Amino acid sequence: MLRAALLYLSTKRQLGQAMDRLALTRRLVRRFVAGTTADEAFAVIGRMQNTGLLSAITYLGENVRTGAEARRAAEVYLDLLDEIKRRNLHCVASLKLTHLGLDLSEALCRENLERVLDRSQAAGERCWIDMESSAYTERTLALYDSVRPRYPNAACVIQAYLRRSEDDLRRLLRLGATIRLCKGAYREPPQLAFPTKREVDDSYGRLLDLLLSSEALAAGVYPAFATHDEPLIWRAARRAGDLRIPPEKFEIQMLYGIRHDLHARIRARGLRVRVLVPFGEEWYGYFVRRLAERPANLLFLLKNLLRG
């Protein structure tokens, strides 16, 4: 119930403007968001790189309303990629298609996406196309399919909570795609998504096994397991070990601000860890989705608000 209510609120941007005025909210937001500027994000990424972590950078924003905003988002990603190269960082971009204009026009979104993919490819890096709510699943996968032949560096996301995901994954496996597996962060109806944590975790486990198989790797698949769920992370590590899949053939991905205590332990097993570092003024939707994942975050916020 609480999760559903928070996910509903995550679509109400006006609330973000009100919340932004509260110093406490800004403090809690900073737990999950590196800052409002790219420099702040790069400072975090540089520190993480010194401890052996890989990173992905996200310029926060989604569902833009004008072509100018969509083009501006693409420009920011191009500047970020130039800066990553200049600073010699092991960092890739992770972006949302509705930030690049998918709600406005597919042609505009594709044009923006191809510019970013082009620049990432020139740098020899992958570029992750995040998966948004189920209203976008089909269009996101279709766009991914159509750009992939020209941009093998394009990487896509499968959400374990969606009932359709096993079919989508099997198709992507045959293509030898680069695939991030996450649980899924949006409000979805039970016809489309498994409603209980147990079912979502089971689905994640099944899809993880498919991604870490000799057949998938022979097809050229590069899997990324995006989760903070320890049993699932160790399941990936064990399975890779059992199948003698070398650590450079897959990675574990985590979000900035969540379970940093796990980074060193995962790296000690010889595995690659990539942390997704978001920054920007448009933190609201991203932040409320983080609250929805863990009600304790919301209780902390409320307790401190009441204390004044």
Ligand SMILES: Cc1cc2nc3c(=O)[nH]c(=O)nc-3n(C[C@H](O)[C@H](O)[C@H](O)COP(=O)(O)OP(=O)(O)OC[C@H]3O[C@@H](n4cnc5c(N)ncnc54)[C@H](O)[C@@H]3O)c2cc1C
């Ligand atoms: C790198 C990365 C990329 C992602 N990309 C996408 C995407 O493209 N599309 C999409 O729909 N979703 C995406 N997600 C979000 C994902 O779908 C989940 O909503 C999120 O990762 C929480 O699920 P979990 O796998 O960590 O498991 P959970 O079962 O939710 O959590 C496992 C444990 O992790 C910790 N934890 C999890 N979330 C929080 C939190 N917010 N605050 C504090 N502790 C927490 C807790 O200890 C919890 O017990 C991404 C996640 C990651 C890590």
